[in-house]
Structure formats: C-alpha cells, structure tokens
Amino acid sequence: MRRTAYAATFRRSDLGRSICACGWVESVRDHGGLIFIDLRDRSGILQLVCDPSKQPEVHALASQVRDEWVVAAEGEIVARSPETVNPNLPTGEIEVAVRTLEILNKSLPLPFQISHGELNEEVRLKHRFLDLRRPAMQRNLAFRSRLNAIVRNFLLENDFYEIETPFLTKSTPEGARDFLVPSRLMPGQFYALPQSPQLYKQILMVAGFDRYFQVARCFRDEDLRADRQPEFTQIDIEMSFVDRGDVIDLTGRLLRDMFRKALDVEVALPIPTLSYDDAMARYGSDKPDLRYDLPLTEITDLARESKFGVFLRAIESGGIVKGIRIPKGATFSRKDLDDLVAETQRYGAGGFAYFKVTGGALASNIAKYFPEGILAKIRERMGAEEGDVVGFVAEPPAAANTVLSQLRASLARRLNLIVPGKNAFVWVLDFPLLEYDAGEKRHVAVHHPFTAATAETRALLASDPLKVKAQAYDIVLNGSEIGGGSIRNHRVDWQEDLFRTLGLEKEEVDQKFGFLLQALALGAPPHGGIALGQDRILMLMLGADSIREAIAFPKNQRGVDLCFDAPSGVDDRQLRDLGIQLRAKPKT
C-alpha cells in the first residue's frame, strides 16, 4: 500500500476516492460491532471505520490494534451522517471506510499518553521521541523549520551568502567557558567548539565576501536557564562597508519579515531606540520590557535632605536611593506590602521603604524623618497620585538597579500591565565598551573584545577606559535580549589598543589572536554585524516559557541529554588514543 496523502488533508472534496493513509493509532473506540480508529500523523487526525458486516477480516484485525501502533489503512473516503460530524476536526465531515488494514508495527504500552494533558519535563525529555509526537511539539518544530526558511529567503534575497564555518576551532580567552575537544593527531592539544562564529565571519569580511550569514550552532559551557542551552542557534550576520544604522535597519526588516510571514504580526519600523544609560536609569536593566512603562526614579539628592539614617548611610558609602511608583498601590494590603519588602530582599536589597499617597501627601511610619517640603518634592518627582504607593531602595547603583528591575517585572505581572499579544521591540545603544571586573582586577569587554569604540570616545581608551562607548547594539523583545552586535575594529591599531586595555600581554595576543591581527593588517574592510538568538526568538514567538520547547533535543538544566544519556563515560581505550588520563575517578 502506498500512502496517498497526509491523513488530515482529506476533505469532502475527496468523497468517493480510494485512499491510503499511514500513521499512529491515536485512539481506538471498539463498540463490539463498529470500531473507530483515530489515525494520527504530522498533519493531524483522520477517523477510520471498520465495519464487521462489510469487512469482517479488517474488523478482526482492528480489534487487536492498540494505541500508538503504526498502521496503514486503505479504503474509501465517505461522508459522515450530519449528526456524527465532528466540528473539532478539520477532517470531521468525512471518514475512511477501511477496506485493508495493515499493521506496520506494534507498540508496547507507552510510558505516557501522547495527547493527555501535562507531563513532567523529565519524563518528556527521557522519552523525547514520544514527546515529539505530541501535536504541540510537531507544531513547534514545523514552525522552526518555516522560520528558518523565511530567514534564509530574506537574507539570500538581500545579497547575503550563506557560508558555514568550523565547529572544531580554537579556544580563545575572554567570554564564556569553552567546550573542549581533544585532538588525537596532536596529543595534548585541544580544539574548542565555537561560542559563536565571530572571528570566522570577520575573516570572511577580510576575504571580501561582504555580506555573510549562517544559521549557526554555538556552544557555551555555562550554567543553564529557562532561556539558555549549552548549544544554541544564532542567525549570524556580518556585512562590510556599513555603519551601525545599516545593521539596525537590515535587522529590523528581517524581524519584520519573520513576524509577518511566520505569525502574521506587524513589526512597526523603525524599532525604537534607547541608550544604555537611559535604559539603566529608567528601567534598571539593559534589556527592559517595554510592554509596560513602570519607570524607576532616582531621588538620591532629595533623600540626602532627609534625616532617615538608612538612606543617609547608604548614600554616604556611595549608594543611591531609587524607587518605583506603584499605581493604585494603596489597595495593597499590609501583607501585600510586607511581601513586597520580602521580595526586594530576595532580590538582594537591604530593605524597601515605602509611602502611601493619602490626602495628597506621602504617608509612612518613616515620613517623620523627612521634612515636608522634601516629601512633596519626592511625590512630585515620582509622579505619584492619590492612591499610589512609592517605594525605595538604598543600595550601590548596580544593586539598586538589579533589585528594582526585578521588582518592576514582578509588579507588572501582579498589576496585570502586560497586554497579551503585545510585542515591544527596542534597540539598546551606546553601551560602554568596557566594564571593570573586580574579581579579575581588570577591564573586560561588555560585548566582545572585537567591538569598535565610537569615534568620539576612542581617544579615552588609555586614559579613562570606562568612559569609552561601544558601537554596539542589542535588540530586545519584551525584556529578552534576542540579539546583539557591533561594528568591529577593522584597523589593527584599534584592535591592539583594545587588547592592551584588556590587559592581554603581547605574547598572548599573538598566540591567541595572531591570525586576526594579521588579517586586519592585510586589507580589512570596515565591517559589523549581529547575531540573533534563534531559539530564544522562537520561544517568544511560540509563547513558550522555555527555550527547550523550541529545540528538538534539548539538554536539561545540568546539561544532560536524558534521552541519549549524554554526557557519559568513555572507554579507557578512547582516552588512551587521546593521550588523556582522568585526574580522579568520577562519581558514578
């Protein structure tokens, strides 16, 4: 028997046709007489009817069939009588009067039922091949495939070449921890799996390819999160002879195309922009969720005029006082407000001082420490209205922002400020090029160490490195960073200056990045690009709460593939070939 078409593609227009469909048994309803079988394939469900009065041997066979057996059914498409039409199925007006039923494979009873509600993720991942049979996962991966096609078509039509780059590459300092791959032919030497194709794509620009893209797998050996996997996919793009605006424009058009064609959602262009400084000041985060406003406001100068010891001491030691207005917060119960205090403490705050706006003034058990004029100014600056609550933390700037940005997100959920279906894109621009790493006692790149400084601030690299701005940009959707990029250093002297500021020794630079510096010295065009987090974008488009829903075979939180049971130990023989001896017996 040869399959005619996918099971759920048949309609009334096929009445009278003899067809064959293949798939899995979704359910069997055995009436003793008639037997109904729901046949499922990737397209959906088709009802088979086995009538003992017409095909006794088919009926006898059908009575053996169990859930998830693999069958092929041949028969005639017939109409269902009006009262037996199932309006919930696209194929609900028809069914197959089975003439031949072939059991292609049996199945043991399943560890879980395919189409029956919620499952623990552990169970799902352990039997991923069954989990993937579920309609939701079929839909997710079909969507992923379609989105990839949209991306490829868009970029190819915009004169990009798709070029693949190696997985076995060189471990470089800076950035995430590398996954290492030992070399057999060069004992004691290691490849690294790429954290991104960053340097390859820059080299491709030097090679004159001008416009490159790749749907690239990237590997980072860091701890996992709901939106982070050790291997993930980037839509990686690089262009020559462009500036920041060109990359931003192209990315906007790409995103618009993706959302339009895959989701039928319009992305308004140009996507709004926000400077890093403004993002941090107003939202306490470099990836603010702009589906709601709920801004933060600093009142350090006003707090200094108070007699409130907590604030004064924090300011004295370099802290700031910053807060958030909670619209209609006065409706919160005392317990709600206590919970809020506890919540900020979980985020790392020492405390959370709040006032209610009643009778046009700020009221609180700590109000007595504030001169009336100051209270009025605080209320005014916070934009607080009758019935609001305003709350403050007094912390070092970074901590204040961390706490308040988390609180802001939490309040938005609690106050129902997130409009379902709304997408808020924003570009965050003008990042600092460097930040100081207290642990390593040196400057490290905020983006990556190939990012160009802005022309205006480049001169400060030696004298005041933290003031240098980067020609970098992040694209943020609903509080998630979905991509980032920069204009790169195409001049070798710029790149050398940056390495020097990062505290890399000349010798190390030559060893680790010699090929890059040589390439830059041999006719590198100005270039820049971006990488979009494909799995993360998919997760958001699918409305999933985990990146794993967008990946066929994801790892769990400890980086374990529960289906394949990887990673695993290897034979001593394999280690010997690689010249590797384990330091200690691993725990089993």
Place this chain on the structure above:
RNA sequence: GGGGACGUGGUGCAGCUGGUUAGCACACCGGCCUGUCAAGCCGGAGGUCGCGGGUUCGACCCCCGUCGUCCCCGCCA
C-alpha cells in the same frame, strides 16, 4: 558556589493540624456493547509514598542528610 519549589502505582494528581486496609483519573488486563470521537458499562491487576537516617506508641505527613527535576542569583564577551 548560593537561594527557592517539587519528588506518592506506567502517566497526571489527591492525601486535613502524624493515627489503623494510601485514594482518583487515564493507560494496562478480562468481559459486554454497531456511530463513537478523552466512547460507554462491568470486573481485575498494579504503588509502602525518590533514597538513607532520626523523632514518635505510630510518619506519605515532622527533622537531618542525600539524589533527582525545575525556577532564580552568580556565570553566560
């Protein structure tokens, strides 16, 4: 490295402030049933409650440890 939640038959869940035979649904097995579509009806099998220790006359329920899963911080150029 740290904080939090969870862990009960194959799966998803219930089990009150600890009290005698650990419930329910689906799946599974047997029987009945010719229009169902999460089919229905009757009957049956299946768990000692992740693991170890402790408290107690008595623990699924309390305590400690441990393992596992998830969420978060650190980390992720």
